[in-house]
Amino acid sequence: MAIIELRDVSFAYKDSTVLALSHVNFSVERGEFVGVIGPTGAGKSTLCWTIVGVVPQILRGEFSGAVFVNGLAANETPVARLAQIVGLVQQDAEAQLLMTDIEKEITFPLENLCLPREEIDKRLNYVLDLVGLRENRLRHPFYLSGGQKQRVAVAAVLAMEPEILILDEATSELDPVGAEEIHDLAGSLKKQGKTIIMVEHNIDELARHADRIVVIDHGEILRDGPTREVLSDVDFLCGLGIYPPQVTQVAYHLSRQYGVQFEQFPLNVEEGEELFGKMLRA
Amino acid sequence: MSVDDIVLKTEELYYRYPTRSDYALINVNLDIRKGEFVAIIGQNGSGKTTLIKHFNGLLKPTRGRVIVDGKDTRGLPTSELARSVGYVFQNPDHQIFAETVKDEIDFGPKNLGFPPERIEQARQRVLAEMGLQGLEEEMPFQLSRGQRQRLAVASVLAMEPVILIVDEPTTGQDWRESISLMELIYQLNKKGHTCVVTTHNMNLVSLFARRVIVMWRSEVYLDGTTQEVFAQVDQILRAGIKPPEVYELARRLLPDVRLDRPIIPEDLAELLVKEREKIHR
Amino acid sequence: MAFVLQMLELGKLRSPIHSLDPRAKLLWWICLIIVPILVTNPFILLAFTIWIWIMAVLAKISYKMYRFLIITYPVMVGFIVLTWPFFYPATEDQFYFFRFGILHWSLEGTIYALAMGMRIVLALTACTFFVMTTDLMGLASAVGEFMQNKLRISYMYPLMVISSFKFLPELSGDYITITDSFRSRACDIDAGSIVQRFRKTIPVAIPLIDSMLRRAMRISIALELKAFDVDIKDRTFYEKYVFTWKDVLFVLTGVLAILFSILAIVLGIAKVEMYL
Numbered sequence: 074m075a076i077i078e079l080r081d082v083s084f085a086y087k088d089s090t091v092l093a094l095s096h097v098n099f100s101v102e103r104g105e106f107v108g109v110i111g112p113t114g115a116g117k118s119t120l121c122w123t124i125v126g127v128v129p130q131i132l133r134g135e136f137s138g139a140v141f142v143n144g145l146a147a148n149e150t151p152v153a154r155l156a157q158i159v160g161l162v163q164q165d166a167e168a169q170l171l172m173t174d175i176e177k178e179i180t181f182p183l184e185n186l187c188l189p190r191e192e193i194d195k196r197l198n199y200v201l202d203l204v205g206l207r208e209n210r211l212r213h214p215f216y217l218s219g220g221q222k223q224r225v226a227v228a229a230v231l232a233m234e235p236e237i238l239i240l241d242e243a244t245s246e247l248d249p250v251g252a253e254e255i256h257d258l259a260g261s262l263k264k265q266g267k268t269i270i271m272v273e274h275n276i277d278e279l280a281r282h283a284d285r286i287v288v289i290d291h292g293e294i295l296r297d298g299p300t301r302e303v304l305s306d307v308d309f310l311c312g313l314g315i316y317p318p319q320v321t322q323v324a325y326h327l328s329r330q331y332g333v334q335f336e337q338f339p340l341n342v343e344e345g346e347e348l349f350g351k352m353l354r355a
Numbered sequence: 356m357s358v359d360d361i362v363l364k365t366e367e368l369y370y371r372y373p374t375r376s377d378y379a380l381i382n383v384n385l386d387i388r389k390g391e392f393v394a395i396i397g398q399n400g401s402g403k404t405t406l407i408k409h410f411n412g413l414l415k416p417t418r419g420r421v422i423v424d425g426k427d428t429r430g431l432p433t434s435e436l437a438r439s440v441g442y443v444f445q446n447p448d449h450q451i452f453a454e455t456v457k458d459e460i461d462f463g464p465k466n467l468g469f470p471p472e473r474i475e476q477a478r479q480r481v482l483a484e485m486g487l488q489g490l491e492e493e494m495p496f497q498l499s500r501g502q503r504q505r506l507a508v509a510s511v512l513a514m515e516p517v518i519l520i521v522d523e524p525t526t527g528q529d530w531r532e533s534i535s536l537m538e539l540i541y542q543l544n545k546k547g548h549t550c551v552v553t554t555h556n557m558n559l560v561s562l563f564a565r566r567v568i569v570m571w572r573s574e575v576y577l578d579g580t581t582q583e584v585f586a587q588v589d590q591i592l593r594a595g596i597k598p599p600e601v602y603e604l605a606r607r608l609l610p611d612v613r614l615d616r617p618i619i620p621e622d623l624a625e626l627l628v629k630e631r632e633k634i635h636r
Numbered sequence: 637m638a639f640v641l642q643m644l645e646l647g648k649l650r651s652p653i654h655s656l657d658p659r660a661k662l663l664w665w666i667c668l669i670i671v672p673i674l675v676t677n678p679f680i681l682l683a684f685t686i687w688i689w690i691m692a693v694l695a696k697i698s699y700k701m702y703r704f705l706i707i708t709y710p711v712m713v714g715f716i717v718l719t720w721p722f723f724y725p726a727t728e729d730q731f732y733f734f735r736f737g738i739l740h741w742s743l744e745g746t747i748y749a750l751a752m753g754m755r756i757v758l759a760l761t762a763c764t765f766f767v768m769t770t771d772l773m774g775l776a777s778a779v780g781e782f783m784q785n786k787l788r789i790s791y792m793y794p795l796m797v798i799s800s801f802k803f804l805p806e807l808s809g810d811y812i813t814i815t816d817s818f819r820s821r822a823c824d825i826d827a828g829s830i831v832q833r834f835r836k837t838i839p840v841a842i843p844l845i846d847s848m849l850r851r852a853m854r855i856s857i858a859l860e861l862k863a864f865d866v867d868i869k870d871r872t873f874y875e876k877y878v879f880t881w882k883d884v885l886f887v888l889t890g891v892l893a894i895l896f897s898i899l900a901i902v903l904g905i906a907k908v909e910m911y912l
Contacts, residue, residue, distance in 0.1 A: 250398055
């Protein structure tokens with residue numbers, strides 16, 4: 074059974090007539106890594122908030138349809154309860170950290186869950202090593218780089234041991250190195266069996282780890298398929314104002330303008346080197 | 356080109372923040388000429404924001420000099436240097452305060468004491484340049500994020516600066532919005548404005564900038580034409596930057612080809628086809 | 637702002653004093669604030685000050701932090717000694733350095749001013765010592781635990797204190813960026829007459845309030861996602877503080893300081909007037 078399932082979900086924010094989500098049907102299997110792409114204002118954040126119950130429980134409006142997360146109805150189950158199944162990391166690294174040092178940030182949600190002290194201790198040590206911030210554990214977030222702040226946000230979420238991790242444009246304010254750190258972390262979490270949903274503008278990085286890509290615009294799901302299949306449709310993506318990986322674009326131009334035949338389009342530099350190399354030698 | 360073309364110059368510029376012991380800028384020597392489109396790139400903390408804050412006097416050199424439009428910045432407050440240098444901040448919401456778009460745009464020119472006709476003219480011009488016509492009476496807070504970003508640029512442009520500095524214009528925007536803003540800045544550049552932009556989006560740099568300055572560990576690490584800089588893949592990776600994929604591919608597949616201009620995927624496809632013809636001949 | 641952050645970091649160092657219960661240090665600090673209220677004899681005050689300095693060495697506070705006090709002491713005491721004697725009641729039996737109309741400066745006045753200066757020095761030293769050796773956020777959490785478990789007061793209030801220390805440096809960063817952006821548009825916040833400056837605060841306040849509102853909205857979502865409930869509900873307190881005999885001893889030294897002060901009053905040596 075799918076761990077996340079949205080059935081015909083529509084939502085409009087209070088005082089708005091525009092549908093932020095329009096008849097969305099979407100499901101995610103356990104252990105999948107799903108990339109979500111689309112222009113600004115397409116409804117990507119609303120989708121994430123729907124899964125964690127923030128929409129419609131905190132951000133209110135006109136809601137219809139059904140959302141199930143691990144069998145629980147997300148629009149009725151308390152957000153605090155859902156947070157133990159789905160962790161959400163948001164775009165603004167600064168505003169989602171509430172405490173004065175990393176250790177407090179990570180233990181805060183665990184204290185709220187009434188976990189015994191030994192268990193908190195165990196989880197704290199585990200996630201500190203996982204995100205590589207043991208050295209800095211007593212530092213004020215003010216001193217951390219953007220990438221480090223986002224890693225703290227991820228650690229605080231992971232300490233709650235959710236099965237699903239949602240990263241909503243978590244890298245958009247980071248420099249390329251910071252962004253890569255977060256992508257690699259997400260990739261290694263997938264290997265450990267976590268289900269990952271990642272909303273991203275940086276398609277190059279997303280293509281490295283995602284099994285599946287969902288394209289959203291105007292609150293509707295336009296495409297939902299394997300990463301290579303979706304990203305190979307260069308015309309469609311460019312029409313939406315989305316920039317596919319450059320390697321894929323090179324293959325697209327080669328096949329479109331120069332009649333070069335490819336069995337499949339490459340998604341990263343390594344694949345590109347191999348395919349184009351073959352083409353040169355052929 | 357003559358020396359008179361230099362609109363911005365730093366001479367042995369060093370800077371140290373008062374609360375820190377290490378230097379944030381070390382021996383920066385740059386000449387930026389009239390009409391250039393320069394991208395300054397580098398990791399967070401590499402010193403790029405510290406550097407551009409010297410260009411309009413928000414920071415003053417600890418050692419060395421910064422000459423803007425013939426004036427040494429040390430003697431002048433930022434509010435005076437604003438006549439020569441327009442500086443657009445990363446987050447438009449940090450500067451927008453007025454009730455209408457019109458008031459927002461007129462704020463800078465009024466502070467500089469422009470006469471009413473000139474304010475009016477400047478407003479009409481920047482509204483057209485930034486694609487904001489017909490929005491004069493709108494409330495800035497009701498505009499979209501992309502429109503607010505353009506409003507921020509417009510309200511700086513209204514002061515008729517010689518040099519335009521834009522810090523991270525594309526944070527939190529999608530590709531289409533980023534392209535349309537960069538396109539507008541590019542048009543200004545073609546009209547003769549000198550533009551300096553910092554960004555993390557290397558694909559945008561490759562599309563628009565003609566010169567790239569890479570900052571690393573408080574120093575200018577690389578400085579050259581866009582294609583020269585991006586072709587040095589190893590060095591640029593060391594500075595914590597990933598060049599656009601096309602340069603990496605060009606280096607691996609076309610090691611003998613010297614790029615004479617910045618390339619985009621279409622160009623690489625063309626180069627690959629030419630190379631194939633060459634091999635087969 | 638950097639100074640506030642430095643203070644927060646200092647409280648987390650490791651030393652015999654740092655490892656004491658923050659609540660013990662709070663009680664000790666209250667005792668040491670009472671002493672200069674009871675006593676004005678500059679020699680007794682000096683003795684207490686030296687005692688705190690010796691403990692500061694035990695607490696491994698680096699010289700860099702003393703420097704702040706070393707600069708502050710002479711400035712503070714000097715200012716008091718220079719001004720106070722002018723306001724000291726002029727009676728006939730004093731030794732005057734000079735006397736001209738209502739302007740006068742006597743030896744007695746100077747001694748009295750010195751004593752007043754020493755009171756401030758002791759209070760200041762005690763405060764600085766307390767702040768530098770205590771994890772203030774840990775204290776807030778420990779007080780929060782007491783409030784929630786014993787008084788049934790929601791943890792929301794201590795949390796507000798802790799979060800404000802998280803967000804204040806960031807808000808002050810916002811403020812600097814906003815004033816910089818206005819400066820770049822030829823509006824210098826720090827120039828002009830008071831009326832002009834006041835008028836300029838309005839454009840600066842609007843983006844600042846806007847940024848605070850955006851943050852507030854994000855924070856309320858973040859709190860829910862971190863399973864925090866505003867209503868009083870059981871929660872674990874990870875940082876556990878237990879009052880040990882060391883803590884009791886430490887508080888006792890504070891209590892002894894007060895007892896000594898009271899003894900001094902009984903013996904008649906507590907007041908500076910004995911030298912006048």
